[in-house]
Amino acid sequence: MSLHLISHALCPYVQRAAISLTEKGVTFERTDIDLSNKPDWFLAISPLGKTPVLVVDGTPIFESAVILEYLEDTQPHALHPHDALDRARHRAWIEFGSAVLNDIAGFYSAPNEKALEEKVAALRSKFLRLDAELGEGPWFDGHRFSLVDVVFGPVFRYFDVFDTIGEFGVFTGLARVRAWRHELERRVSVKNAVSEDYPTLLRDFIRRRNSYLSQIMQTGGPKKTVTQVRSADR
The missing domain is CATH 3.40.30.10 (Glutaredoxin)
Known part of the structure; x- marks a missing residue:
C-alpha cells in the first residue's frame, strides 16, 4: 500500500x-x-x-x-479503545480538541487586548474541564496512548511558542494537564510530526497576522504578560 x-x-x-x-x-x-x-x-x-x-x-x-x-x-496498532462506549467517549474528546484549536486560532488572531483575554479565558475553561477528566496518566486513557493524545500533541505544541511570547496563565494550577503536556512533548511521534524550524515558522506566521499577539511580540518582548504590555502602552 x-x-x-x-x-x-x-x-x-x-x-x-x-x-x-x-x-x-x-x-x-x-x-x-x-x-x-x-x-x-x-x-x-x-x-x-x-x-x-x-x-x-x-x-x-x-x-x-x-x-x-x-x-x-x-493499519495495525489500534489507537482507539476496543469497547464501543469508550470509543464514543474518545471521539467526543477528539471533537473537543478541535474546539480548542478554534480557540487557539482566535487567540493568535485577536485584534485587541480584550479579545485576546476573552480567548485566554475560553482556553483556560476548556483545559479546566480536561484537568477534571484526566486520571493519573501519563496519557488521556491512563497507560494507553490513544487518538485523543494524537489530537492534543499539536494543541500543546502551540503553547511551546506562546510561552516564549508571554505568560498568559492558561495552565496555572492544572497539574494533570501540565503533566500530560510534558509527556506529549517527549513522545517521539509527536516531536517528529513537524520540522525543526516549526517554532520559527509559527512565530513568523503570528507576526504577519498583525494581531494583538503580534504587537506583544514586537513591542512587549518575551515573557511579558498582557497586563504589562497594556501598562507599557500608557
Whole structure:
C-alpha cells in the first residue's frame, strides 16, 4: 500500500495524521505545500482546498478525522479503545480538541487586548474541564496512548511558542494537564510530526497576522504578560 500525506508545515490537523502513521509504524511519503499558493494538482484532489490529504494507492482521502478512522480500519496498532462506549467517549474528546484549536486560532488572531483575554479565558475553561477528566496518566486513557493524545500533541505544541511570547496563565494550577503536556512533548511521534524550524515558522506566521499577539511580540518582548504590555502602552 502506497501512502502519501499532503501536508502544510504548520497545520495541526496534518500533525494528527503524521503522528498516527508513525505510531502505527507505517511507511509514508510526505509533501508540504503552500496553502497561500495552492498548486492545481492539490486542488484537484482536495475538494475543500485544505490539508491534510492522504493519497492511498492513488485515491485521495481528505479531512483529518476521516483519515484517522481509515488508518484505524486498515493499519495495525489500534489507537482507539476496543469497547464501543469508550470509543464514543474518545471521539467526543477528539471533537473537543478541535474546539480548542478554534480557540487557539482566535487567540493568535485577536485584534485587541480584550479579545485576546476573552480567548485566554475560553482556553483556560476548556483545559479546566480536561484537568477534571484526566486520571493519573501519563496519557488521556491512563497507560494507553490513544487518538485523543494524537489530537492534543499539536494543541500543546502551540503553547511551546506562546510561552516564549508571554505568560498568559492558561495552565496555572492544572497539574494533570501540565503533566500530560510534558509527556506529549517527549513522545517521539509527536516531536517528529513537524520540522525543526516549526517554532520559527509559527512565530513568523503570528507576526504577519498583525494581531494583538503580534504587537506583544514586537513591542512587549518575551515573557511579558498582557497586563504589562497594556501598562507599557500608557
